[in-house]
Amino acid sequence: MAGRNHLFIPGPTNTPHEVLSAMHLPMEDHRSPIFPDLFKPILADLKKIFRTEAGQCFVYPATGTAGWEVALTNCLNPGDKVLIYRFGQFGHLWMDMARRLGFDVECHEVEWGKGIPLDVLEARLKADSQHEIKAVLATHNETSTGVTSNISGVRQAMNAASHPALLFVDGVSSIASLEFKMDEWGVDAAISGSQKGFMLPAGAAILAFSQKAITASETTTYPRAFLSLKDQINSNKEGYTPYTPSTPMLHGLRKSLDLLLAEGLDNVYARHYRLAEGVRRAVAAWGLRLCAHPGFESDTVTAIVVPADKDARHVISTAFSKYNISLGAGLTEVAGKVFRIGHIGDMNDVSLLGALAGVEMAMLDNGFDIKPGSGVAAAIEYYRSTAQ
Numbered sequence: 001m002a003g004r005n006h007l008f009i010p011g012p013t014n015t016p017h018e019v020l021s022a023m024h025l026p027m028e029d030h031r032s033p034i035f036p037d038l039f040k041p042i043l044a045d046l047k048k049i050f051r052t053e054a055g056q057c058f059v060y061p062a063t064g065t066a067g068w069e070v071a072l073t074n075c076l077n078p079g080d081k082v083l084i085y086r087f088g089q090f091g092h093l094w095m096d097m098a099r100r101l102g103f104d105v106e107c108h109e110v111e112w113g114k115g116i117p118l119d120v121l122e123a124r125l126k127a128d129s130q131h132e133i134k135a136v137l138a139t140h141n142e143t144s145t146g147v148t149s150n151i152s153g154v155r156q157a158m159n160a161a162s163h164p165a166l167l168f169v170d171g172v173s174s175i176a177s178l179e180f181k182m183d184e185w186g187v188d189a190a191i192s193g194s195q196k197g198f199m200l201p202a203g204a205a206i207l208a209f210s211q212k213a214i215t216a217s218e219t220t221t222y223p224r225a226f227l228s229l230k231d232q233i234n235s236n237k238e239g240y241t242p243y244t245p246s247t248p249m250l251h252g253l254r255k256s257l258d259l260l261l262a263e264g265l266d267n268v269y270a271r272h273y274r275l276a277e278g279v280r281r282a283v284a285a286w287g288l289r290l291c292a293h294p295g296f297e298s299d300t301v302t303a304i305v306v307p308a309d310k311d312a313r314h315v316i317s318t319a320f321s322k323y324n325i326s327l328g329a330g331l332t333e334v335a336g337k338v339f340r341i342g343h344i345g346d347m348n349d350v351s352l353l354g355a356l357a358g359v360e361m362a363m364l365d366n367g368f369d370i371k372p373g374s375g376v377a378a379a380i381e382y383y384r385s386t387a388q
């Protein structure tokens, strides 16, 4: 099909041309004396993205899923109790990983569409007077439902209970796009991946650990090898990696950090809010509703609930085959009930209006009772009135 297939899935996201160009280069010697000139400033600049001065950043040749495992296996002891609230597919998978790794998982169900229940969390932590819970696992942005949880509130709940558990945060679809303040929120492990807010191909787990988490990792006994933090720390000290890094990925990351820092993080967050708000106006104009309940709406991905007599999978397949756009599917519990528009990473008004137009066409083709142009019109009005 002529023209470009734009990705409107929440990862992998569109890779800017400058980043693609920066990655297009010959392979190089990762043990050379000049490799640290590339790698050390990357680790330093990553701290600005995570908003940490006290913490330390790491890049593993892996994906976000491995980041979950780095946190669990390095900072905890075998069989430790971890607490998680499950309200989407990614929280589910993290919970399942912790179980498979033999941790004592306490999982509470929350309606999909809502986020971490702060008062319930606080009460649970207060009840844990023996401090059996060693880590709280929090999904910052639940990509499957388009729900953002309040991590600052999680920290406040932990403080209110004077609970010493570590706070692990899955920020795979939030970091570098939504406001994230590692130090201020007292996050001990912040987990991200290359193919979402960092606008790169999949293949890097991009992580930050607090000194408290690193100190814990020095004495924990859970077996780890490839994902050992200690091996990273030892090599990173000199600007190297414990095993072969993907050098094109690192050059791409260098460029994506340059782009993000030049735009300014506050501007990046504001851009994501504005883009997301246009999509929300369109959804309201179509007479449809979000999967996210009020107060939990994500600015990186919007999950849209289709009427009960419709199958969201048909919208996605029509959009792909007839209009050459990729939308996100509903996963497991919401399969067929929602489709998702990803507006994370390298995105602007006009690209996103293309997605909204394509979604309208696909919905009309599938017999949705919507007025042609209504969602696009609502988004246009919002974008025009808020454009700088």
Ligand SMILES: *Cc1c(COP(=O)(O)O)cnc(C)c1O
Residues within 6 Å of the ligand: 011, 063, 064, 065, 066, 090, 139, 141, 142, 143, 170, 171, 172, 173, 193, 202
């Ligand atoms: C994409 C995603 C993951 C999984 O990351 P992979 O890179 O696919 O391993 C985990 N958590 C969230 C919230 C995500 O959006």
